[in-house]
Amino acid sequence: xxxxxxxxxxxxxxxxxxxxxxxxxxxxxxxxxxxxxxxxxxxxxxxxxxxxxxxxxxxxxxxxxxxxxxxxxxxxxxxxxxxxxxxxxxxxxxxxxxxxxxxxxxxxxxxxxxxxxxxxxxxxxxxxxxxxxxxxxxxxxxxxxxxxxxxxxxxxxxxxxxxxxxxxxxxxxxxxxxxxxxxxxxxxxxxxxxxxxxxxxxxxxxxxxxxxxxxxxxxxxxxxxxxxxxxxxxxxxxxxxxxxxxxxxxxxxxxxxxxxxxxxxxxxxxxxxxxxxxxxxxxxxxxxxxxxxxxxxxxxxxxxxxxxxxxxxxxxxxxxxxxxxxxxxxxxxxxxxxxxxxx
Amino acid sequence: xxxxxxxxxxxxxxxxxxxxxxxxxxxxxxxxxxxxxxxxxxxxxxxxxxxxxxxxxxxxxxxxxxxxxxxxxxxxxxxxxxxxxxxxxxxxxxxxxxxxxxxxxxxxxxxxxxxxxxxxxxxxxxxxxxxxxxxxxxxxxxxxxxxxxxxxxxxxxxxxxxxxxxxxxxxxxxxxxxxxxxxxxxxxxxxxxxxxxxxxxxxxxxxxxxxxxxxxxxxxxxxxxxxxxxxxxxxxxxxxxxxxxxxxxxxxxxxxxxxxxxxxxxxxxxxxxxxxxxxxxxxxxxxxxxxxxxxxxxxxxxxxxxxxxxxxxxxxxxxxxxxxxxxxxxxxxxxxxxxxxxxxxxxxxxxxxxxxxxxxxxxxxxxxxxxxxxxxxxxxxxxxxxxxxxxxxxxxxxxxxxxxxxxxxxxxxxxxxxxxxxxxxxxxxxxxxxxxxxxxxxxxxxxxxxxxxxxxxxxxxxxxxxxxxxxxxxxxxxxxxxxxxxxxxxxxxxxxxxxxxxxxxxxx
Numbered sequence: 001x002x003x004x005x006x007x008x009x010x011x012x013x014x015x016x017x018x019x020x021x022x023x024x025x026x027x028x029x030x031x032x033x034x035x036x037x038x039x040x041x042x043x044x045x046x047x048x049x050x051x052x053x054x055x056x057x058x059x060x061x062x063x064x065x066x067x068x069x070x071x072x073x074x075x076x077x078x079x080x081x082x083x084x085x086x087x088x089x090x091x092x093x094x095x096x097x098x099x100x101x102x103x104x105x106x107x108x109x110x111x112x113x114x115x116x117x118x119x120x121x122x123x124x125x126x127x128x129x130x131x132x133x134x135x136x137x138x139x140x141x142x143x144x145x146x147x148x149x150x151x152x153x154x155x156x157x158x159x160x161x162x163x164x165x166x167x168x169x170x171x172x173x174x175x176x177x178x179x180x181x182x183x184x185x186x187x188x189x190x191x192x193x194x195x196x197x198x199x200x201x202x203x204x205x206x207x208x209x210x211x212x213x214x215x216x217x218x219x220x221x222x223x224x225x226x227x228x229x230x231x232x233x234x235x236x237x238x239x240x241x242x243x244x245x246x247x248x249x250x251x252x253x254x255x256x257x258x259x260x261x262x263x264x265x266x267x268x269x270x271x272x273x274x275x276x277x278x279x280x281x282x283x284x285x286x287x288x289x290x291x292x293x294x295x296x297x298x299x300x301x302x303x304x305x306x307x308x309x310x311x312x313x314x315x316x317x318x319x320x321x322x323x324x325x326x327x328x329x330x331x332x333x334x335x336x337x338x339x340x341x342x343x
Numbered sequence: 344x345x346x347x348x349x350x351x352x353x354x355x356x357x358x359x360x361x362x363x364x365x366x367x368x369x370x371x372x373x374x375x376x377x378x379x380x381x382x383x384x385x386x387x388x389x390x391x392x393x394x395x396x397x398x399x400x401x402x403x404x405x406x407x408x409x410x411x412x413x414x415x416x417x418x419x420x421x422x423x424x425x426x427x428x429x430x431x432x433x434x435x436x437x438x439x440x441x442x443x444x445x446x447x448x449x450x451x452x453x454x455x456x457x458x459x460x461x462x463x464x465x466x467x468x469x470x471x472x473x474x475x476x477x478x479x480x481x482x483x484x485x486x487x488x489x490x491x492x493x494x495x496x497x498x499x500x501x502x503x504x505x506x507x508x509x510x511x512x513x514x515x516x517x518x519x520x521x522x523x524x525x526x527x528x529x530x531x532x533x534x535x536x537x538x539x540x541x542x543x544x545x546x547x548x549x550x551x552x553x554x555x556x557x558x559x560x561x562x563x564x565x566x567x568x569x570x571x572x573x574x575x576x577x578x579x580x581x582x583x584x585x586x587x588x589x590x591x592x593x594x595x596x597x598x599x600x601x602x603x604x605x606x607x608x609x610x611x612x613x614x615x616x617x618x619x620x621x622x623x624x625x626x627x628x629x630x631x632x633x634x635x636x637x638x639x640x641x642x643x644x645x646x647x648x649x650x651x652x653x654x655x656x657x658x659x660x661x662x663x664x665x666x667x668x669x670x671x672x673x674x675x676x677x678x679x680x681x682x683x684x685x686x687x688x689x690x691x692x693x694x695x696x697x698x699x700x701x702x703x704x705x706x707x708x709x710x711x712x713x714x715x716x717x718x719x720x721x722x723x724x725x726x727x728x729x730x731x732x733x734x735x736x737x738x739x740x741x742x743x744x745x746x747x748x749x750x751x752x753x754x755x756x757x758x759x760x761x762x763x764x765x766x767x768x769x770x771x772x773x774x775x776x777x778x779x780x781x782x783x784x785x786x787x788x789x790x791x792x793x794x795x796x797x798x799x800x801x802x803x804x805x806x807x808x809x810x811x812x813x814x815x816x817x818x819x820x821x822x823x824x825x826x827x828x829x830x831x832x833x834x835x836x837x838x839x840x841x842x843x844x845x846x847x848x849x850x851x
Contacts, residue, residue, distance in 0.1 A: 209721040210713045217710055220699035227658055227690055227697075228710045228765070229682040287701045 030332070031279055031296045035303065042307035049310050056189060060257070062302035063191035064250050066295065068269065069276040070195075070202045071246030073294045074239040076277050077206075078219040079286025080139070080146040082240060084153035085247045085273055088131045089266035091161045092251035096124035097170040097261035100177055117177035124252035125245060131157060132244020136237030146240070154270070161263045171260030181257025191253045195295075198246070202291045215239060219286025275322060276301055279329045300325075346409060348373045348536050349505060354403030356389050363389040367403070367562040369555045371505070374534040376527060378547045378568070381557035382580055382784035387540055390557070391507055394538075395427035396420035408504055426498035427507040430514075432490050436483035441465035443482055444497045468496045472526050486645075488519035495526060499535075506530070507538040512546055513781060516643035516810065517845065524550050542784065543811070544573045556580055581786050600633070603669055605804030606655075606686070606773045607631040611664035613654055625650055628830040629664070630823045632773070637795060637805045639819030639836070641812065641844050646825040648808050649691050652775050656688040657681040668773065682711065687766035691777040691808070693755065697762045700751035704743050705732050707750045707761050712768035735764035739794055756787025763794060774798060775806045780814065792818050812841045826850045 043050040068085050075082045100120035131153065138149045183190045206212035217225040218235045226232050247266075255261040280297025282289025301322060308318050347370035356364040364386045371377045381387050392398040394405075396417040405412040407423060414420050420427070434443050441461045442449075450460040465478035474492055482490060491511060498506045512520045527537060527550055539551055547554065548568055556563040556579040563579050609629035614621050625647045632638040642648035653659040655666060657675040666673055666684075673684040681688070690696035699707050709716065709728055716727050732746050739760040743753060750758055759779060766774055776795070780788040795818055799805050809815050815822055822839055824831040824847040831847050 208723055208725070210717050210723060211721055213706065213710070213713060213723065216702060216706065217699055220701045221695075223696050224690075224699055225710075227656075227678050227688065229679045230710070231679060283701075287699065 028281065031281060031293060031300055031329075035296055035300045038300070038303050038307060042303065042310065045307075046310045049307060054306070054310075056192075058299075058302050058306045059192045059195075060189045061306070062298050063189070063195035064254050064257070065269065065272055065276060065302070066195045066298040067191075067198060067246050067250040067253070068243070068273045069280075069294045069298045070198055070291055071243035072273050072277045073202065073280075073282055073289065073291050074206075074215055074242045075146070076274070076282050076284060077215050077286060077289055078236060078239050079222075079284070080236070080239065081150065081274065081284075082132075082135070082146065082243045083150040083270050084131070084135065084157055085243055086266035086269035087154045087157035087161070088128055088244055088247035089251040089254065089269060090261075090263055091131065091157045091164075092124040092127040092248040093255040093261040093265050094161045094165045094170070094263060095127045096120040096252055097173070097255055098164065099123045100173050101170055117174055117180075120173070120177060121180070121252055124255075125248040128244040128246070128248020128251065129241055130244070132241040132247070133237065135244070136240035139240065140233045140236055150240075158263070165261075165263040167263070169260045169262035171258075173256065173259055178256050178259055181253050181255070181259075191257065194249070194253065198249075199291055199295050206290055211235070211238070216287055219288075221287070272301060272322075275326045278333070279325060281329075281333075283333050284330065285333075347371055348375070348408060349412075350404075350406040352404045354390070354393070354405065355401050356393060356398065357401055363560050364393075364400075364557075365560045367557065367560075369562060369565045371536055371538065371553075373504075373536060374531050375553060376531055376537045376539055376551045378551040378554040379538050379540045379557070380544075380547070380554055380576060380580055381563075382786060385557040385580070386560040387557055388509075389560075391427060391509060391538075391540065394420065394425055394505075394507060421501055421503070424502065424504035425507065426501055426503040426505075428491070428494045428498065428509065428511065430510045432494055434482050434490055434493060437481065439479050439481055440469075440476060440485075440493050440496075441478040443493055444468065444478075444500050464500065465496070468500045471499065472496060472529060474526075486519075487514045488516075488522065491515070491523070492526065495530070499530065503535070505536045505538065507540075509540045510542070510782065511539070512541060512543060516645065517812075518643065518849070520546065542782065544576055545813075547576070548573065558582055577785055580784075602634040602636070604631050604667075605634045605636075605669060606806075607667040608651075608655055609665055611651055611654055612662045613650060613659065614662040615660070623662070623828070625654065625828045628825065628828065630830055630833060632804045632806055632821075634772075634804055635799050635802050636821065637799045637807060637819045638833070639815035639822040640806060640808045640825060641815050641822055641848055642808075642825030643810075643848050646848065647828040648825045649777055651825065651830075652688065652777055652806070652808055655681070656686060656775060658688070658690075682769065682771070685772035687711070687769060687771035687774045689759070689762050689766060689774070689776040689779060691781075693758055693762065693781075698750050698758055701749065703747050704736070704741070704750050704753070704761055705729070705746040708732050708735060708746075708764050708768060711765050712770075715769070731768055735768055739764050739767075740790060754784075754787070756783040756790065759783060759787070759791060760794070763791070767798070771803070773804045773806070775808070777808045778810065779807065780809070780811075788814075812844055815844070816841065824848050 048054055068089070072082060072085065097120070100115055100117060102115050135149050135153050138144060139146045180190055185193050206215060214225070214230045214235050217228065217230055218232050222232055254265060276298040277294050278284060278297070279300055280289065280293030280295070282293060304321060305318050308321070349371040351370070352368040354364055354367040367386070367390065379387050379390065389398065393400050396414045396419055399415070407425065412423060414423055435446065438446070444465050445461050450457045450464070462478045469476050469478065472492065472495065476489065476492070482493060485493065495506065511523060515523060531537065539547070541547060551568050553565065553567055554576065555565045556576065558580060611625050611628040612623060613625045614623050628647065628651050630638065640648045650659065654661045655675070657677045657680050666675055668684045668686070673680070675681045675684060694700065705728070709732060712731065713723060716724050716731065718724055729746065736743065736746065741757050741760045741764065743757065750761055753761070763776070779791050779795070783791065795805055795807065807815065807818055816836060816839060819836050821833050821835055822844065823833045824844060826848055827850060
């Protein structure tokens, strides 16, 4: 018995890796499988669920969270967190509305607004980028953990929104503005087109560019990244700027869809955005995950919410179910990590 | 010899797809220091984990102190009398020595901790070991060696009969190793047994009484240390003769003297904050290394050899000093600057500073060279990337199933090859390697040495830092010694011996 194995000097200790890894497979595709099961189940339970109109509704609603989730994926990949996205959305939407209506708190009553919607668009994006940049700088140069920086940012940006917004909503934008929330391109709602477009851009960025690779490296081991000549501070600043950009974009789309911007917009959006990323398999410990999972995660939450409404389940239950899914997703992530490190 | 303290018979343990231990059996007597030897992956860690209660065995019997050894948790193992001291210590830095030693089993007066008794008992244990440490000292203020002593003191305070030490000397300097050896002798004299896991065979012959060699999960041989020499043990561990081990490359210093000086550093000084005071560890250190030469840096732990390397590489701040690369003064403020100047560094701590454990071999290998693989807009040329990776993987002999495999699943030696490949791919002129073979098994060690020789032959200037003097004497062409933050004269290796180096490192 002893001799059987001693002849094999370099025993293939890694043989297990080539076998089918059930947990690894499940970790990767569980959200997608669950999403498909949900769609089938809701479709069987209620025929209206799979009607084109409802699908379009779900996708449009998901898109706004989805855009923010794309940005959040970059941040979480670096093992960071951004709690301020909901507040940035409110601020960016409010500023855009002010620009669009020429500072008229009553809003423009008609389509005859004199200010081109493009300025409002640039304002929303600019505010988002500036807010993200500011938080990225603070994290890097004051050495404050991102949880705290963005927790502060969350209340600061909300406060500024209330200050500039004068309390009430600003509504009534011109058709060009509204098109970004209500229009369609060959029948596909514009928000969905944006979500799809930026998901692809982000996927390519993370997979195929040096910057994307560096995001993973910084998340996996910041010290090793620094010693490999990666500009860690730049990467960290950039990812918060990216979430800011997406929050600004989502703000513009949301305002366009509602034809209104208000200071309480985006309240607790950050939770659903973070949930989308985490359910999609991006590890809170950094370095693992990606945008494809986030898209699935965002769809999963959207489908779940819509489906439960269709089944006339009380809305409180939605929150409970989503909470359970988040905890399960993170528990699985933690389990997979402990399994990896003991292997 | 009477009944042994520990008797293991037919011990087996499998993980999915891997048989980590297969029918292993040996015995350890009372008051015996037993060396457990084997290459990485031989099954030593699995065996230790079973003894310490971290893993359950599949088959086999273990008898300990005439009792069947049936335990499920590390706490039960401690109660039974087996304490394991791991490479990473289990101490809580902000607590005192006494609090660490008695954590979880503090002596009490009713519901309150009896601190007086705790300190008294701790003092007694420290005295028993001959250690001049105050039980009230905070553990974070202790050196690595002292922290290890505290771990041993904890094991003694639990009245353990068998203390398992996993690579206890890997982070110690030569003098600290001597202190440890003395303590081990004291403990042995009390009849306490020890299992000693190490890659340093010299220590085995110095301190151990008997040995057991494992290979690929199988028991190979047990015996008395007095009956074998280091070469025999290596042969047992790797299952073949290792000829390349510690073989010097051909090098004539004089022939290399007309090569240009690749790196010249002088007047290095660092200043850093420690407990609100400015501390200078490095003062006036410098050396030069020529193209195609391997320069060894020798020094005790704490002599500043790693700090000096990190400063040159821009990883730590440099308070003073100049760095010249091929005659040009370069201002290095960050690793990015160093890389631009053509300097690479394989850091000391492979896991913490080198590897992205969760990422693939490809990502780990390509991270530095990525810049050169990018087309416009920062897009990575995937084809060039995979060509580069397969080129360096085969050049350095990295064993992997695919370049998508996680680096964390490779052995230590293969991980180190990937990290070296990372730098070679970036085509540096000067490569600093800090402890290139720490925690790597014997076979992979000589492979890493071969790689360093190749690099020098190709014209790189290589700087090797190692706490193993035989390794330095083997790989380097010249050696500079560090002592308390300053560097000595550069020696030709042919003129150096371990004794000369030790004297210089100790400032004699």
